[in-house]
Amino acid sequence: MRRHLVPTALTLTAVTGVVAFSLVASSPVGNATVRPSSAYAVSADGQVPIEKTPYAESLDGKRRSSSALELPDNPLLSVRAGTVSAGNDAASVELFDVTVGPDVLSRVEVPPELKQTCASLPATGADDLPIPDLPLPDLGLPLPAPSTADLPVKNLPELCNLLLTPPSSLLGIDAVNVWCTGDDGGVDIGSLTVLGQKVAVPATEESVTIPAAPLATITVNERTQRPDGSFTITGLTINLGDGAEVIRLASATCAPPAGKPKPAPTPQPTPQPTLPAPLDQPPVAPIPTPVETHHPVTG
């Protein structure tokens, strides 16, 4: 990564963060529910959605654990193992060997002319040669039209090295530990590699963003303290393709146990997991009347 770009990139990601925060903060608030202590190792939104897995929650304060990691068959993310537990205002996650974009550059077909150029690079002076802007084939990742210009290399020899001896993944993380107790928590992260290069992780401070832009932004140690007293800490949030895919790794939520349920609870309305009801419910929209017309669609 180019050193002089780091402050600029970090500033840009900070701006993005504020915009995102503003949008989130201005979203309508859903109905209040009892939030239990809970923990999950992996979840994702976007082109490859992944439900929280493994997932554990504790409404009554008794400790519950799970190691049942179930990832859908996908080309984007692999995880070797994850264990989660949740209990009395406490939760924790252990996660091992996370790979995002496995073999992503191994599948790039390097044009013969570039191979030839790479093979005949002069011993000195090659650092000043321009980096060719070549389109990369579909990497199986939700990134908009990637090209060699998107790769974090600063000269042609580095590009040759990256394409001819490709790293094993876009991102690799060997271990993540996250825990919370009450309204405090912590994150430990093992080594993080971006396209084979080790990146320093300031994991012990809150909400730090590591720019690996334009490929990804990685936010470490996000913390949320809610008015209902619950507290959530998330180890890493990986944003690929500017929101096209958002992967969350190792998230723990701490909350006091809920009170004992009443003997005869009143019936609850049908839950709407995907569509929280708005605060002022307008009338139900009408069933449309088909219109006879001609409009060519994509078939």
Add this chain to the structure above:
Amino acid sequence: MRRSRWDERGGGSVGALAVLVVLGAVAVVGVLGNRDDLPAVDLTTLVSSSTHATIPDAPLDPQPYAGTGGVVVHPRTETAVYTAPDADAFAKVAPTQFGPTWLPVVEQTDGWVRVLLPSKPNRSTGWLPDEDLDRATSPYLIRVHTGSRTLELFRQGRRLGVWKAGVGARKTPTPPGRTFLLGSIVDDRRSASPVVLPLGAHSPTLDTFGGGPGTVAIHGWPSPDVFGAAISAGCVRVPKKALTELQKVPLGTLVLIDGK
């Protein structure tokens, strides 16, 4: 395993934090500020947001895979569309498109709603003043999964059905993200599958198709071999039973397309 150190990247972070503080303050001022009466807008100078239009200035959907509260709005008259609350008008929206125009609300603030728009590029949004709008709620949600090539229909969070669907081929994909049911039409020129439900999205690879703007739609198909295949030019082909159910879904209903 080790604990990393904060000071490894301290210099850049100070600048970033300063920007955060400044922009945070701006955001707070923006939220707390009072809205003055809107200046008059000459609607004749604005492009109408429809499936035929391309409006590059439209702000893009910041959360293209998120759900909504189900609120949909219908402009009773031709209405200006703004880039942000109290900002500039960049387009207008008409009360009818194929039928009445109903747009899904993805965000709202005092006196304003942010809606998805039917014009190009995909994921276009705009803000409407919350006046002269009819409000309603769609209890439905349509999910299209291009990976498993299925379509799911939900009502009040309960799944009414899941069907195999024909989706876009690799070179002409069905665009991922959230869009909405724009119309319900019967097109007699399509003798084999005349019922067509145009969406607010367009093919990302075909600028035009069959003389149209590349509008993506949900419709039927006469032979069942296409269901469960990545075969179309972007549209979502569904079995007759699914189409019958989908015809009952209100316009403006959210359609979430992902690669699952």
